[in-house]
């Protein structure tokens with residue numbers, strides 16, 4: 126027993142010495158960096174903290190405020206989405222370091238610095254923690270780096286081509302028509318908790334693939350993993366067969382296009398080294414990456430936009446007017462037959478016209494306020510010089526975890542013009558008008574920012590005001606920017622067209638049925654509406670970053686779909 130105690134004591138002492146040394150080194154490099162810094166006991170990047178932090182936080186939160194006030198926020202996941210600019214203001218800088226025995230973390234919402242970080246992909250690389258989590262079905266575009274990433278991107282690029290937009294539009298219209306039918310039959314999306322496969326996958330990782338664990342959730346997670354693996358393999362095999370038949374006709378869906386692109390490179394192996402071709406496992410990994418990168422992000426953006434429109438009926442009206450004005454004149458009756466909505470809407474709208482008008486501006490404003498990807502993680506291997514917007518040049522130490530806080534960058538008062546000069550809270554408000562070049566009613570003062578176009582490609586297809594480069598990046602920036610952004614925008618426009626051309630989305634009040642709502646006096650109705658609106662806004666504001674959702678159940682805003690003109694709350 127004494128020997129065991131001694132061994133444990135020696136081991137713990139060695140670990141403590143190691144941590145102390147590493148802390149000293151991290152502190153010294155933070156001091157030399159020229160950046161403000163704060164000392165914290167742990168970083169969110171420690172995998173064991175990601176999964177157990179909530180337990181320890183219960184204890185840490187009981188510490189006297191004088192001990193913990195300076196650092197407690199930084200050990201909580203998603204602090205930047207909740208507190209936004211608060212700590213940046215405290216440090217008087219749009220970038221600062223947290224220093225711990227494990228690593229230094231750079232938190233940054235400075236547009237000039239962000240642009241350098243996202244463009245210097247070798248200096249600021251993707252961290253390996255993502256790799257451990259997202260490689261479970263095979264290496265893929267999300268987790269690879271350097272030449273390997275180039276290989277994945279090259280094989281995948283044909284599936285993001287403009288010509289596939291039509292498939293996306295049509296399929297989205299089709300799916301949205303089902304959603305519309307569902308909403309009309311069940312009356313509302315009930316407020317409640319979200320659960321999905323991502324939760325199961327998260328549990329799987331947390332359970333360290335424990336197939337024989339006594340925990341029900343671990344076993345459920347393993348089952349989800351096994352079923353999903355088998356689903357992806359089956360679908361990939363069947364698509365491989367389909368590709369052979371469809372290769373000439375050019376009528377391939379996205380997965381078929383991916384497989385075909387890989388085969389084309391394989392056929393061309395005499396000109397291209399064969400290592401540019403993806404293995405079967407990598408194809409499976411990339412199929413999974415599309416689901417991870419494309420599904421949750423777009424679903425989240427769509428949900429938030431619908432909730433915001435239910436909270437802002439007058440903006441919803443503007444969108445409906447825009448849908449009306451962009452509706453092509455049909456030779457047949459303009460009234461919509463519910464059974465064939467997909468065909469009518471498919472023919473009626475031009476997605477680009479919608480993107481260029483209020484619906485597109487509302488989407489941008491939604492992505493500004495609630496970017497589905499809240500943080501972009503990067504990492505330095507060597508010390509890196511970085512220029513900040515205030516003119517200073519600092520040195521980010523080697524082995525620093527870099528965290529671009531997108532949500533904070535999107536509401537950074539130093540980089541964003543105010544739309545409404547009289548409203549101090551303007552940047553926290555949903556105001557699609559701020560994007561419209563034609564809306565010159567309230568011209569804006571910019572503190573240190575300029576209106577310059579972020580991407581030539583996006584400039585081409587929109588008449589929007591563009592914020593300073595690095596200040597708006599819901600789809601990332603630089604070489605690793607989201608290749609699916611056009612898809613996402615098309616999908617979301619299709620959903621708006623199907624749901625809002627003949628109907629309105631309204632906040633639901635689960636505690637009152639239709640009869641109860643009808644019986645209310647105007648004054649009571651207004652009170653109920655204001656309460657529902659404040660509750661809904663609080664729910665949206667409490668939404669944390671997407672990555673966090675992998676392990677958490679979140680409240681959603683309850684909404685319902687009603688015929689246009691028969692809304693309960695439309696006149697407030």
Ligand code: HEM
Nearest residue numbers: 266418419422423426497498599600601605607609612613
């Ligand atoms: C509103 C919806 C979406 C948002 C907000 C979004 C956001 C992002 C962001 C921020 C990144 C960059 C990550 C980084 O730099 O670390 C990214 C990358 C990526 N996205 Fe999206 N995305 C969306 C939809 C989609 C869709 C629909 C697809 C596919 C169909 C997709 C596929 C990808 C892929 C493959 C990457 C990795 C690119 C690379 O590393 O080269 N995304 N996305």
